[in-house]
Amino acid sequence: MKLVAVLFLIGGLTACGGSSDTEDTTEKTNEERIEATAPTEAAADAQEDDAEFLAEAASGSMMEVELGKLALQKSMSPKVKDFARMLVDDHTNAIADLENIASQKNLALPVALMDKHQRMVNKFKDETGKNFDKKYLDMMVDDHKEDIKEFQEIVEESKDTNIKDFASKTLPKLTAHLEMAERLERGMK
Numbered sequence: 001m002k003l004v005a006v007l008f009l010i011g012g013l014t015a016c017g018g019s020s021d022t023e024d025t026t027e028k029t030n031e032e033r034i035e036a037t038a039p040t041e042a043a044a045d046a047q048e049d050d051a052e053f054l055a056e057a058a059s060g061s062m063m064e065v066e067l068g069k070l071a072l073q074k075s076m077s078p079k080v081k082d083f084a085r086m087l088v089d090d091h092t093n094a095i096a097d098l099e100n101i102a103s104q105k106n107l108a109l110p111v112a113l114m115d116k117h118q119r120m121v122n123k124f125k126d127e128t129g130k131n132f133d134k135k136y137l138d139m140m141v142d143d144h145k146e147d148i149k150e151f152q153e154i155v156e157e158s159k160d161t162n163i164k165d166f167a168s169k170t171l172p173k174l175t176a177h178l179e180m181a182e183r184l185e186r187g188m189k
Contacts, residue, residue, distance in 0.1 A: 050163050051107050053154055058098045058109040060147060061091040063117035067136065070124050074132045079187070083180055087140075090173050097170075101162050130188075137185040144178035 064087050071084030102109045113121065120139065127135055151174060154167040 047160075050154075050158055050160050051105075053150070053158070053163065053167075054098055054102050054105075054107060055110055056114070056150070058095060058102075059114040059117045060143075061094045061098065062110075062113055063121055064088075064091040064143075065095070066113070066121045067124060067139070070121070071132070071136055074124075074128050075136070076129045077133050077184075077188075079184055080133050080136065083140075083184055084136075086180075087177060090177070094170060094173075097166055101166060104162065105160075134185075134188055137181050137188065140181040141178065141185055144174055144181060148174050148178060 068084040068088035068091070072081055072088070075081050075084065098109060112118075120143075123139075124132065124136065148171065151167045151171050155164055155171065158164045158167070
């Protein structure tokens with residue numbers, strides 16, 4: 001989780017364009033809310049880690065939805081389109097769950113993709129056909145491996161039961177997404 005925090009902060013410092021303002025504002029707003037309500041430094045650190053996870057997970061899910069929509073338009077494979085449709089549905093539901101948790105905790109989620117996620121989406125704008133499918137599936141495999149690792153860390157380390165429950169509930173779906181992406185990727189070779 002500390003790596004995510006470092007990457008989140010580096011991304012906010014090195015980003016350019018409109019979404020970095022959103023990231024900075026969201027981060028500052030959440031830090032101010034956490035500092036105002038946290039009784040101890042350890043509790044503040046834990047709450048900050050949880051807030052960073054929520055923001056990262058929301059932006060990651062928004063990216064999955066955007067890429068899924070692109071796949072529905074650009075893919076040549078009905079199986080890839082079915083996979084993309086599943087990702088759009090599952091990650092749209094995850095965003096709603098994240099919004100509920102953030103609302104309960106009085107935290108702000110990003111309203112636009114974090115810069116790193118926007119860069120990933122941008123890589124696919126000019127891709128088409130089988131080349132799109134191959135790159136999309138490669139990216140989905142890599143992305144879901146990272147997501148699974150981060151969600152497992154939250155399940156093990158978070159003190160917040162709502163966040164821990166969300167991560168526990170989402171892990172099987174992420175695992176299913178990874179398995180399907182790997183299966184589709186093998187089928188393309």
